[in-house]
Amino acid sequence: MRIWITAAASAAVLCAVAGASYLPLAAVVTIVCAASVAAGIGWPLLLAVPARKTLAAVISLAGVAAALLAAAAPETMAMQWTVVVVALAVMVVFVIQLLRGTGQPHRLESTFGASTGAALAALGAGWVASERLGVNASDSSLTLVTAVSMLFAVAACVLPWPDRLVAPLGVVLAALAGGVGAALFSAVPLWPAVLVGAVMGTVVVCFRRLTLAGGTPDQVPALVSAGLMPVLAAGSLVYPLERLLIH
Secondary structure (H helix, E strand, O other), rough: OOOOHHHHHHHHHHEEEEEEEEOHHHHHHHHHHHHHHHHHHHHHHHHOOOOHHHHHHHHHHHHHHHHHHHHHHOOHHHHHHHHHHHHHHHHHHHHHHHHOOOOOHHHHHHHHHHHHHHHHHHHHHHHHHHOOOHHHEEEEEEEHHHHHHHHHHHHHOOOOHHHHHHHHHHHHHHHHHHHHHHHHHHOHHHHHHHHHHHHHHHHHHHHHHOOOOOOOOOOHHHHHHHHHHHHHHHHHHHHHHHHHOOO
């Protein structure tokens, strides 16, 4: 039953991003920032690492800063500041570990886990950068098609089946959803939409595998974070794929 919380978190932010894509850019920025904060709060709980409040703040701020910079930077440089944000966040994580002193437990796990969380949260800026592309700026349905593709993959991940069945099913459903969406919205090219859907489906099913491999977490914030992080991480793929294949 716990996996439904993770799936609901993913579905909620995907629906929010898809709906916000028809509103001014500030709406998408707000959704990504809120998702980054929620994911950052639950990520240290998901990994069961110490210094949770401090690391949660770093992860959350990384996602918020990257989203704001993606909105403020020139369109051709929308994602370039993300690298800087990730680098600074990793440096802060290392400083936090140094301030904890010597002999502290789980220092290595805490460092790598928090650094990974900050990077994943910052990659959510890709949704903002994608929305600034000309094809999306004119209120096209491309972001909607991408979000729907991921929703189908999320639905497949809820099934209590082994990964050897769920993984290919999730990718196929996401690709088919992308193709159907392209057929319904003439502004979206067919084969690029299928490819984007397949890639997004792959991201979702891979995160499912990683989450279940570590055991299903008990805390609700951790479950929510497990659902939000793959959506944020997918932003780093949405932007370059749309820019390469469609823009």
